[in-house]
Amino acid sequence: MxxxxxxxxxxxxxxxxxxxxxxxxxxxxxxxWRSGVARAAAPFLDRHRIAVDPLAFADEWRALYQPSMEEVRSGRRPWVRLDILNLENLRVVLTRHGVAIDGIAAEDLAALNRCWERxxxxxxxxxxxxxxxxxxxxxxxxxxxxxxxxxxxxxxxxxxxxxxxxxxxxxxxxxxxxxxxxxxxxxxxxxxxxxxxxxxxxxxxxxxxxxxxxxxxxxxxxxxxxxxxxxxxxxxxxxxxxxxxxxxxxxx
Incomplete structure (x- = not known):
């Protein structure tokens, strides 16, 4: 060929x-990843009245990906799986936008975090x-x-x-x-x-x-x-x- x-x-x-x-x-x-995360985030953001563009939200979430892994790579933190890091990072991004995390069901956050598998x-x-x-x-x-x-x-x-x-x-x-x-x-x-x-x-x-x-x-x-x-x-x-x-x- x-x-x-x-x-x-x-x-x-x-x-x-x-x-x-x-x-x-x-x-x-x-x-x-960007389109898929934005697609999953859009109804979540709408449902919780979070005024953030879904693509911008995807970018913000992904921007925490390398820094969170670096904590593990550097030895500052013991090994932890990426789904756990992603969920932690999701909470950080939502908090930045003034969202009261305690007001969102853990199941709702977990469901959004699974967007990385779709x-x-x-x-x-x-x-x-x-x-x-x-x-x-x-x-x-x-x-x-x-x-x-x-x-x-x-x-x-x-x-x-x-x-x-x-x-x-x-x-x-x-x-x-x-x-x-x-x-x-x-x-x-x-x-x-x-x-x-x-x-x-x-x-x-x-x-x-x-x-x-x-x-x-x-x-x-x-x-x-x-x-x-x-x-x-x-x-x-x-x-x-x-x-x-x-x-x-x-x-x-």
Whole structure:
């Protein structure tokens, strides 16, 4: 199969030679978290008369994602799953907007927090994953927790062979152990694992440990005014504009 014009392998005709498993970043790379969170937040905000734009609310909630994980990565806080961090962050955002948290039922907050398990894949994701799976074992290598990744896969039709990542490693990307313990869990050395992500930092951390790298552009992950990760900041093994283009580049 000829290479897709929007995919640019950086290191020869077969950049994934010897690779047996592809691990995928999920939030932003495979699924569109912003639209899904906003969709779930809209009726919640309306019901509780919270005057915040749902997309802005999604952005505020997501902005607390990295700082909360950093508390765990730094060792200032013991390991805790992402769903717990997300729920804590939800309460912070609501409090910022003057919401009396005690006036909202815990079940209502928990239901909204589960929106992270009901996010639509990008339009190319399911086809791209299906094709890549013909050649490679594939799995989520995400900061998400196992149960959430399972439900998200069922919601979006993501046919993973396995889910690894943060909960398996009890650490969050880009900490080295997240990648190394995930590789160990699939029974492979890092050199036989490829990392697929829309985030340069994720790929930089993976490559430093010997993993192969595929950059997929998601220029609207953070909305139309996105300024980050619009292009590769280094030469990755494969650079593509979609998971379909990545499949083309890898002969899948």
């Amino acid at each position: 000829s290479h897709h014009p929007e995919a640019r392998p950086s290191h020869g005709p077969d950049a994934m030679a010897g690779v047996e498993f592809l691990g995928f970043d999920v939030f932003g790379t495979v699924v569109d 996010l639509d894949p990008w339009p190319d994701s399911v086809e791209g994953l299906t094709r890549l799976k013909r050649r490679f074992a594939i799995g989520a290598l995400s900061n998400g927790h196992l149960a959430g990744m399972m439900r998200l896969a069922r919601f979006g039709g993501l046919h993973w062979d396995i889910i690894v990542g943060a909960e398996v490693a009890r650490s969050y990307k880009p900490r080295p152990e997240t990648y190394l313990r995930s590789a160990e869990a699939v029974g492979l050395p890092p050199a036989q694992v490829g990392m697929i992500a829309a985030h340069n930092e994720d790929l930089r951390a993976a490559r430093a440990l010997g993993l192969r790298t595929v950059f997929v552009r998601r220029p609207t992950e953070h909305g139309p005014a996105q300024t980050t990760d619009l292009a590769p900041t280094e030469h990755w093994d494969v650079e593509a504009d979609s998971l379909i283009a990545a499949a083309d580049a890898l002969g899948c």
